[in-house]
Amino acid sequence: MKHVIIGNGIAGVTASEAIRMLNGTADITMIGDEIFPPYSRPMISHVLDGSQPHDKLPIRSEHFYDDLKITPLLGQRARGIDVDNRQVELADGTRVDFDRLLIAAGADPRPTQAEGLDLKNIFYLRTQDHVKQQTTALAGARRAVVLGGGLVGFKAAYGLLKRGLSVTMLITSGYPLSMQVDATAGRMILNELVCHGLKVEVGVSVRAFEGNGTVRVAVTDTGTRLPCEIVIIGKGVLPARDFIPKDKIDADLGVLVDDHLQTSVPGIYAAGDVAESVDIARDCRWVNALWPEAAGQGRVAGLNMAGRPVAYPGSLSRNVMRVFGLDVLTVGNADPIEDAGYRVVRSSGADRHFYRRLVLKEDRLVGAVMINGIEQGGVLRALIENRTPIRLPPETLIAPGFNFGQLLY
Amino acid sequence: MKQVVVHPERCVGCMQCMLACATAHSRSLMLFAAVQETPQPKARIHVGAGCFNEGFPNRxxxxxxxxxxxxxxxxxxxxxxxxxxxxxxxxxxxxxxxxxxxxxxxxxxxxxxxxxxxxxxxxxxCDNCSARVAKGQIPACVEICKAGALTYEEMDTAMRRKNRAVARSMSTDADPPVMPAGVALLKSIKQSELQLSGS
Missing domain, CATH: 3.30.70.20 (Alpha-Beta Plaits)
Incomplete structure (x- = not known):
C-alpha cells in the first residue's frame, strides 16, 4: 500500500505517525516545501517575542523521516493531483503514485494589496524562516507597523511590543481578535496592549510602502505616513488548494471532507488547515485553521488511511494566549449573532482583570471566553466538544471554585 | 501495575492530600521546611467542592x-x-x-x-509521584488519605471490588453501602446544610 502525504506540517506528521503505528511496512512518502525538521508553527510567535530560542522549534527528531521509514520529497510543493491515474505531480514534474493520499497542504498567508510590497523587512508571520528573518531585522528597528488584528496580527504586535519596539497596529474592527472574542473581552485585551505602548488605528488600510530598498514608511489610505523599520502582515490565512482539481475533488473555501476526513474521492483524505470539516459549535461546514485541530485531524486521517475506521467528530475554534497581565482563553462560537436562539451568561465585566462569558444554545454550551483564571477552560471545551447537555445552572460554570466534580451529579 | 485510584464518594474534603502532594514536590520534602521555600511548592492534586459542598479530589x-x-x-x-x-x-x-x-x-x-x-x-x-515510587514509596496523596478516597492498587482489583459492590447493592437482600458511617454522616450533614440555606 502506497501512502502519500502532501504537506509536512503537523497534520502530515501526526498522520504519518498514525499510519506507521498501525502498519510497520507500508510505503509512506511525504511531500513538503519546508526542509526544516517537523516544528511547532505556533511557537514562532514565542521566538518573535524573544521568550524562546529558534532552535527550540523542532518538536520531532531531526531523524524523523528515517526513524519512521518515510520517503521525504522536500523542498518543493505539489503542482497537481491526477485523480484518475492516482498520481501526485510535483513542481519539478516528478509524478508520485499513490493508493491512499492525504492532502495536508496547510494554508498560506492571505496576501495584501499595496505598492512597494517587495521592499525588504516586510514580512508575513507563518514559517520558521519568516521568524528567523524577522529576528534578524529587529536589530536596529525601533518602529513597527502590523497589518491586521486577527490572531497573527495580534501575536506579531504583542511580540514586537515585548521586544521594546513602538508598534502601530492597523485594524478594521474596533478591537483586536474580533473573530475570537466578544467586544468586552476585546476591549480588555486592547487596553492591556495600549497600556504597554501599542498604537492602534481603526478602519485604516495601507496604500503603499516607501523606502530605499528597505521599508521606511507605510502610507495609509487616509494619507497618514507611519515611519517604520519593520512591517508584519497578519491578515489571516487561506487554504493552499490551488493545485487541487476542483472538478474532481469537492472544495469550497477548503477541501470538503466527510466524518472520516475522506474527500469526495475514495482513498483521498484531507486534514489540517486545508480541510473543511464541520464546526461543532456552529453546526455547519467550517475551516478551523488551527494547529491543535490539525494535529488531531492528521492523526484521525492517518488511522483511517491505514485501515482503522475512526470517526472525526468535527472541529472547534479555540485559542489560548497570554497578553502581558491577561490570560485569554476562547473556545467555540464565543460571539454569535444576537437573537438567533443563543443565550449569553457573563460576569459583570467591571473587573479589568477578570471576565467570563458563556454562550448557550438550548441546553448546550457552544462558546466560552475566559480572561484570567483559565485553568478550567478545558472542562468547558470538553462540554462544548462532547455536546454535553448542561444540567447545572450555567452561572455555576463561571463561578469561582467551579471544578469537574460539580458535573458528576 | 499499581496506580492511584480515586473514590470521590469517600472524600471528606480535608485537603490533607494537597499538603502531602506539595511537600512531596518540594526541595526539602518536609512540610515545615517546605512552607519556607521560595518558590513555594504547590499541590498537584486539587480538592474542589462538589455540588453539595462535598470534597472532590481532582488529579x-x-x-x-x-x-x-x-x-x-x-x-x-x-x-x-x-x-x-x-x-x-x-x-x-x-x-x-x-x-x-x-x-x-x-x-x-x-x-x-x-x-x-x-x-x-x-x-x-501530577507526575504519579515518580520520584517517590522510584524509591519504593507509594504516592504521597494515597499515603496521607485517611478516608480511603485515594488508594494505590491494580486497576483490575479496584474494578472488581467496585463491580461486586454495585452487584450486591442491587440484589434483593442488599448489604448497606460500603461507606464508612462517619463519611456518610458528614455528607448528609453537608447536603442538608445546603438545602436549609437554599430554602
Missing part, C-alpha cells in the same frame, strides 16, 4: 491518548514508557497554556515550581 488521569500531549505546542508533554505516566518536561515547557485548553478535567496549573527552571512559570501537574 491527572494520565489519559491514553492524552489530549494535553497532542496539544502541547512545545513537545514538552510525553508519556513515560515504563510507567505510562504523562509527564511534563519543565525545560521544554513554554507556559503557553495550550494544555489548559486540552485537559477535560482542569488539573493543570501554571506557576513557578521548585522542580522547574528558576524564575519561569511552567505547566505543573
Amino acid at each position: 491527572c488521569r494520565h489519559c491514553d491518548p492524552a489530549p494535553c500531549q497532542m496539544a502541547c505546542l512545545a513537545g514538552a508533554i510525553y508519556r513515560s514508557d515504563s510507567t505510562g505516566t504523562v509527564m511534563i518536561n519543565p525545560d521544554r515547557c513554554i507556559n503557553c497554556a495550550s494544555c489548559a485548553m486540552a485537559c477535560p478535567y482542569g488539573v493543570i496549573r501554571f506557576h513557578e515550581d521548585p522542580l522547574g527552571p528558576a524564575g519561569h512559570a511552567i505547566a505543573v501537574k
Whole structure:
C-alpha cells in the first residue's frame, strides 16, 4: 500500500505517525516545501517575542523521516493531483503514485494589496524562516507597523511590543481578535496592549510602502505616513488548494471532507488547515485553521488511511494566549449573532482583570471566553466538544471554585 | 501495575492530600521546611467542592491518548514508557497554556515550581509521584488519605471490588453501602446544610 502525504506540517506528521503505528511496512512518502525538521508553527510567535530560542522549534527528531521509514520529497510543493491515474505531480514534474493520499497542504498567508510590497523587512508571520528573518531585522528597528488584528496580527504586535519596539497596529474592527472574542473581552485585551505602548488605528488600510530598498514608511489610505523599520502582515490565512482539481475533488473555501476526513474521492483524505470539516459549535461546514485541530485531524486521517475506521467528530475554534497581565482563553462560537436562539451568561465585566462569558444554545454550551483564571477552560471545551447537555445552572460554570466534580451529579 | 485510584464518594474534603502532594514536590520534602521555600511548592492534586459542598479530589488521569500531549505546542508533554505516566518536561515547557485548553478535567496549573527552571512559570501537574515510587514509596496523596478516597492498587482489583459492590447493592437482600458511617454522616450533614440555606 502506497501512502502519500502532501504537506509536512503537523497534520502530515501526526498522520504519518498514525499510519506507521498501525502498519510497520507500508510505503509512506511525504511531500513538503519546508526542509526544516517537523516544528511547532505556533511557537514562532514565542521566538518573535524573544521568550524562546529558534532552535527550540523542532518538536520531532531531526531523524524523523528515517526513524519512521518515510520517503521525504522536500523542498518543493505539489503542482497537481491526477485523480484518475492516482498520481501526485510535483513542481519539478516528478509524478508520485499513490493508493491512499492525504492532502495536508496547510494554508498560506492571505496576501495584501499595496505598492512597494517587495521592499525588504516586510514580512508575513507563518514559517520558521519568516521568524528567523524577522529576528534578524529587529536589530536596529525601533518602529513597527502590523497589518491586521486577527490572531497573527495580534501575536506579531504583542511580540514586537515585548521586544521594546513602538508598534502601530492597523485594524478594521474596533478591537483586536474580533473573530475570537466578544467586544468586552476585546476591549480588555486592547487596553492591556495600549497600556504597554501599542498604537492602534481603526478602519485604516495601507496604500503603499516607501523606502530605499528597505521599508521606511507605510502610507495609509487616509494619507497618514507611519515611519517604520519593520512591517508584519497578519491578515489571516487561506487554504493552499490551488493545485487541487476542483472538478474532481469537492472544495469550497477548503477541501470538503466527510466524518472520516475522506474527500469526495475514495482513498483521498484531507486534514489540517486545508480541510473543511464541520464546526461543532456552529453546526455547519467550517475551516478551523488551527494547529491543535490539525494535529488531531492528521492523526484521525492517518488511522483511517491505514485501515482503522475512526470517526472525526468535527472541529472547534479555540485559542489560548497570554497578553502581558491577561490570560485569554476562547473556545467555540464565543460571539454569535444576537437573537438567533443563543443565550449569553457573563460576569459583570467591571473587573479589568477578570471576565467570563458563556454562550448557550438550548441546553448546550457552544462558546466560552475566559480572561484570567483559565485553568478550567478545558472542562468547558470538553462540554462544548462532547455536546454535553448542561444540567447545572450555567452561572455555576463561571463561578469561582467551579471544578469537574460539580458535573458528576 | 499499581496506580492511584480515586473514590470521590469517600472524600471528606480535608485537603490533607494537597499538603502531602506539595511537600512531596518540594526541595526539602518536609512540610515545615517546605512552607519556607521560595518558590513555594504547590499541590498537584486539587480538592474542589462538589455540588453539595462535598470534597472532590481532582488529579491527572494520565489519559491514553492524552489530549494535553497532542496539544502541547512545545513537545514538552510525553508519556513515560515504563510507567505510562504523562509527564511534563519543565525545560521544554513554554507556559503557553495550550494544555489548559486540552485537559477535560482542569488539573493543570501554571506557576513557578521548585522542580522547574528558576524564575519561569511552567505547566505543573501530577507526575504519579515518580520520584517517590522510584524509591519504593507509594504516592504521597494515597499515603496521607485517611478516608480511603485515594488508594494505590491494580486497576483490575479496584474494578472488581467496585463491580461486586454495585452487584450486591442491587440484589434483593442488599448489604448497606460500603461507606464508612462517619463519611456518610458528614455528607448528609453537608447536603442538608445546603438545602436549609437554599430554602
